[in-house]
Amino acid sequence: MLSIQNYLRAESLDQAYQLNQNRRSHVLGGMLWLRQSDITVGTAIDLCDLGLDTIEETPEEYRIGATVPLRRLEHHPGIAALTGGAVEAALKDIVGVQFRNMATVGGSIWGRFGFSDVLTVLLAADCAVELYKGGRIPLETFAAMPYDRDILTHVVVKKTPGPMAYTAVRIARTDFPVLTCAASCLQGEYKVVIGARPGKAVVVRDERGLLKNGLTPESTKAFADYAAETVPTGSNSRGSAEYRTHLVRVLTQRMLCRLADKEG
Amino acid sequence: MEIKLQLNGRAVCVPDVAPDTTLYDFLRAQGCASVKCGCETSNCGLCTVFLDDVPVLSCSMLAARAAGHKVTTLEGLQAEAAEFVGFIADQGADQCGFCNPGFVMNTIALLRENPDPTDEEIKAYLSGNLCRCSGYEGQLRGIRRFLDSRKEVPHA
Numbered sequence: 001m002l003s004i005q006n007y008l009r010a011e012s013l014d015q016a017y018q019l020n021q022n023r024r025s026h027v028l029g030g031m032l033w034l035r036q037s038d039i040t041v042g043t044a045i046d047l048c049d050l051g052l053d054t055i056e057e058t059p060e061e062y063r064i065g066a067t068v069p070l071r072r073l074e075h076h077p078g079i080a081a082l083t084g085g086a087v088e089a090a091l092k093d094i095v096g097v098q099f100r101n102m103a104t105v106g107g108s109i110w111g112r113f114g115f116s117d118v119l120t121v122l123l124a125a126d127c128a129v130e131l132y133k134g135g136r137i138p139l140e141t142f143a144a145m146p147y148d149r150d151i152l153t154h155v156v157v158k159k160t161p162g163p164m165a166y167t168a169v170r171i172a173r174t175d176f177p178v179l180t181c182a183a184s185c186l187q188g189e190y191k192v193v194i195g196a197r198p199g200k201a202v203v204v205r206d207e208r209g210l211l212k213n214g215l216t217p218e219s220t221k222a223f224a225d226y227a228a229e230t231v232p233t234g235s236n237s238r239g240s241a242e243y244r245t246h247l248v249r250v251l252t253q254r255m256l257c258r259l260a261d262k263e264g
Numbered sequence: 265m266e267i268k269l270q271l272n273g274r275a276v277c278v279p280d281v282a283p284d285t286t287l288y289d290f291l292r293a294q295g296c297a298s299v300k301c302g303c304e305t306s307n308c309g310l311c312t313v314f315l316d317d318v319p320v321l322s323c324s325m326l327a328a329r330a331a332g333h334k335v336t337t338l339e340g341l342q343a344e345a346a347e348f349v350g351f352i353a354d355q356g357a358d359q360c361g362f363c364n365p366g367f368v369m370n371t372i373a374l375l376r377e378n379p380d381p382t383d384e385e386i387k388a389y390l391s392g393n394l395c396r397c398s399g400y401e402g403q404l405r406g407i408r409r410f411l412d413s414r415k416e417v418p419h420a
Binding site (some may be wrong): 002003004005006007028030032033035036038041044046048093095096097098099101102173174 | 265283285303306307309312318319320321323324325326328329370373388389390391392393
């Protein structure tokens, strides 16, 4: 059962950071995952008064505050246009509307959860995180970092052009995914991201040049085979490693074909 | 800690609230019996309330986080609910009825946001409200009948 001894609305990021150096402190996100925890939190630090609940747009990027709820990201017209609807596709089946009105972008990315639709789709975008002390770091780098006591303030999606696509397999509509798959081709670089393996999402690049002559039925199949060979999968109550590897192959090829359709 | 918020249009101030009190427990203590906790895993939608008119899960929000905001429960939305709950009841959707308050709250949120939803939009919006009796067909038919009734042109 979750127990919280003190609750504090931070008045500045510096105050939040200083408080968070105590190992018993915890920064609150949407609180949906934390609520399932059986821990005692000394001080729960709430960032809700720090103005991190907006999506700023510049000519180069979208800068998403850490406390922006998933549903606002899901319905953001600019991000929908940039990603060809991939972000909405990734978020729309996460539990329900009420849940997505609470779950935050910052909490979802900070958690680097194995089951995360959010991490999967944003790894396929040209994306970075901003940490209060650590500064701006590519999302892929951040995803591989160990948890520390810094504070994630923003998630940045750069307006790098190119098609994106997303899909996931779920046993039931709002359940955790059995496997997630995002694909993109940003400035000519193909990326396929596989999540819910059930481990944390991993990026597969075209290191063998399988797609160098474009997306054809043969090249997408070859890349899908390559992804199935290289992406580690495991078993849990939602699926076996063998089934997941089968899904890696099928979903990778489907998402690459969807990129081909979008490229026209 | 002291928590001040606006509950169903009236100012509420409660001293000595424990920091880990959920909004759900806070509202039950304020007499809002419509707000119930069904799953303990933030999945069932039964505890749905509005925070500044946005539907949220009160079981998963600290009361402290709601301080300073407007909170609305089904007790504060009786007239708006009365417009359509009869249509749902007419379809026999309410069997044990336990999920009903959460369904009604989220249906109000849906219709405020999208006054003329398609069946697929209704299903998508209400996917976070679980019912273990009915299979959802009765709720969907009831909402559809209500929407259709609003489009009927009255005879002169």
